[in-house]
Amino acid sequence: MHYRTLFRRTALIALAASAVLLICNALIIWETHTGVHDFESIARLPDARVGLVLGTSRSYPNGSPNPHFKNRIEAAANLFHSGKLRHLILSGGSDSRYYNEPEMMKKAIIKRGVPATALTLDSKGKRTLDSVLRAKYVYAHDSLTIISDRFHVYRALFICANYDIDARAYASREVPWMLSWRTRVREYFARVKAIADLYIFRISPEDIGIQQATD
Numbered sequence: 001m002h003y004r005t006l007f008r009r010t011a012l013i014a015l016a017a018s019a020v021l022l023i024c025n026a027l028i029i030w031e032t033h034t035g036v037h038d039f040e041s042i043a044r045l046p047d048a049r050v051g052l053v054l055g056t057s058r059s060y061p062n063g064s065p066n067p068h069f070k071n072r073i074e075a076a077a078n079l080f081h082s083g084k085l086r087h088l089i090l091s092g093g094s095d096s097r098y099y100n101e102p103e104m105m106k107k108a109i110i111k112r113g114v115p116a117t118a119l120t121l122d123s124k125g126k127r128t129l130d131s132v133l134r135a136k137y138v139y140a141h142d143s144l145t146i147i148s149d150r151f152h153v154y155r156a157l158f159i160c161a162n163y164d165i166d167a168r169a170y171a172s173r174e175v176p177w178m179l180s181w182r183t184r185v186r187e188y189f190a191r192v193k194a195i196a197d198l199y200i201f202r203i204s205p206e207d208i209g210i211q212q213a214t215d
Contacts, residue, residue: 024192025188025192028154028155028194029154031157032153032154032158032169035168036153036154036157036168037168037169037170037171039075039078039171039173042082042170045079045168045170047084047085048084048085048143048145048168049085049086049087050086050087050088050089050135050144050145051085051088051089051145051146051170052088052089052132052135052141052144052145052156053072053089053090053091053105053147054072054091054125054131054147054152054153055090055091055093055101055102055105055125055131056069056101057069057099057104058104067175067179069108072148072172073108075170075171075172076088076105076109076147077109077112079145079170081114084145086118087120088114088119088120089119089120089122089131089135089139089141090102090105090106090109090120091125091130091134091135092122092123092125092126093123093126094124100123101123102122102125103123106119120139122134122135122139128159129159129194129197129203132144132156132159132160132165133163135165136163142165143165143167144160144166145168145169145170146168146170147169147170148169148171148172149174149183151184151187153169153171154169154191155191158191158194159194162198
């Protein structure tokens with residue numbers, strides 16, 4: 001009897017957790033999907049002044065190239081050269097001078113013909129929440145085009161909506177599921193955490209202080 005009770009309780013907890021996961025993910029996607037533009041639909045994307053490129057590592061721990069990085073840089077350069085954007089904030093984490101996501105993005109996007117004068121580097125965007133809110137409160141932009149993977153931009157747009165930021169998203173080329181399943185699965189849980197951060201814990205950015213804005 002003890003084992004049956006334990007099994008039932010475990011099953012109920014798993015069922016409740018699954019329901020929360022599904023509801024949070026469905027809510028975020030439903031609330032934001034109309035603001036997401038596919039890579040191929042650039043013509044329908046409204047013109048804007050500033051784009052926020054959400055960072056990721058240039059390569060995986062084993063040294064192989066990260067396709068998410070490559071595709072986000074391609075998308076950002078595409079928007080700039082098409083005239084859809086005039087300036088880009090490259091936001092990501094920076095643990096040391098040896099690992100600096102914005103610097104990596106800067107080097108890659110300059111190779112695609114985007115001038116350094118059109119770039120702002122934000123090395124304190126450790127999380128999506130930080131990147132979005134620093135764009136508004138540090139760099140004073142309350143209208144943004146978010147640039148990242150499609151599965152990622154839903155969460156970024158949801159955060160924008162909760163802080164009165166006028167935002168739309170341009171999704172980079174899709175990375176095949178077999179190469180991105182770990183990142184996609186993490187995103188399911190990150191959406192739950194985003195709702196908890198916004199409505200329960202009311203988490204604020206780790207660092208909202210002013211830093212050097214341009215390089």
